[in-house]
Amino acid sequence: MMSSSEIAMITEKEPKHVVRDIKAMLQQLGIYSPNLDHDDFKGFFISYKDYCGRNVIDEIWLNEDLSMTLITGYDPKRRLALIEQWQDMKRELSQPRISDQSVQPEIGINPDFAALTRTVAEATAAGVMKSILETTGIQAVVHINATVSALPAALPEDPMLHHIGHVTKEDAAEPEYVPVHKVSWATGLSDPTCRRLVTFSDLPNCHIDGIRGLCVHREFFMAAVEVLIKESTPPAKGRKRWHHPEFGRFELRKDPNEILGGNHGE
Numbered sequence: 001m002m003s004s005s006e007i008a009m010i011t012e013k014e015p016k017h018v019v020r021d022i023k024a025m026l027q028q029l030g031i032y033s034p035n036l037d038h039d040d041f042k043g044f045f046i047s048y049k050d051y052c053g054r055n056v057i058d059e060i061w062l063n064e065d066l067s068m069t070l071i072t073g074y075d076p077k078r079r080l081a082l083i084e085q086w087q088d089m090k091r092e093l094s095q096p097r098i099s100d101q102s103v104q105p106e107i108g109i110n111p112d113f114a115a116l117t118r119t120v121a122e123a124t125a126a127g128v129m130k131s132i133l134e135t136t137g138i139q140a141v142v143h144i145n146a147t148v149s150a151l152p153a154a155l156p157e158d159p160m161l162h163h164i165g166h167v168t169k170e171d172a173a174e175p176e177y178v179p180v181h182k183v184s185w186a187t188g189l190s191d192p193t194c195r196r197l198v199t200f201s202d203l204p205n206c207h208i209d210g211i212r213g214l215c216v217h218r219e220f221f222m223a224a225v226e227v228l229i230k231e232s233t234p235p236a237k238g239r240k241r242w243h244h245p246e247f248g249r250f251e252l253r254k255d256p257n258e259i260l261g262g263n264h265g266e
Contacts, residue, residue, distance in 0.1 A: 001044075002062055002064075003059045003060070003061050004018045004022055010078075022044075023057075025070050026066075043063045044062050044063065047212060085190055177217055177218070180194050180198070182218075187225050187252075187254065188253035188254030195214065197221070197225070200246075200247055204220055229242070229252070
């Protein structure tokens with residue numbers, strides 16, 4: 001499914017205007033009313049939030065049929081952008097998934113990499129990730145479990161330290177783990193591209209009670225995005241997709257300087 005905030009980003013419309021358009025469409029289709037529970041119809045999902053003591057709509061999630069119905073009233077450019085987004089999501093789902101393993105395979109570390117871990121052993125976990133990314137490239141994230149084990153002994157050696165299956169809000173600090181749609185909004189990468197980067201770079205992720213969908217460690221993710229951009233070729237004139245030799249093609253809907261604070265050298 002696709003959220004109203006993602007549709008807003010793709011079509012370059014205000015999120016509140018997209019929510020308004022969706023409500024109007026659902027009312028015209030006869031499948032929405034203010035008292036309707038989202039479980040009454042499988043084609044969409046509504047999440048709510050408290051605002052000034054009132055329960056208001058936070059997000060509306062649409063399946064492909066309803067999202068395509070919505071954009072029939074939009075201009076061709078916006079329709080094409082949403083169609084391409086659905087195609088990206090389908091391609092991601094068609095790719096083979098890495099099976100969940102109860103026992104992590106032993107990872108060999110070469111001497112150079114071991115020296116690097118000793119150098120950054122006193123840094124924070126986010127600092128470790130950023131140092132590794134900048135030194136050895138985006139796919140070096142697969143070594144993060146071995147790296148963190150080199151940190152001071154005060155940190156417990158927990159096999160679930162990075163890939164948490166399911167935790168409560170109290171167990172995961174809110175600034176560290178955020179929903180994928182938030183990093184998507186912050187970076188300008190589409191939701192499917194963000195999820196593909198999480199898998200590609202083996203980034204720490206989890207599911208948190210009370211938060212819908214996958215959450216990812218924000219600092220690790222932003223470090224991975226920075227390296228992804230620096231290692232990628234910008235789109236040629238008239239094109240909009242970047243290209244990374246291993247990650248492949250992706251679209252960036254924000255200025256790299258806005259994401260990296262002016263440190264992109266392309």
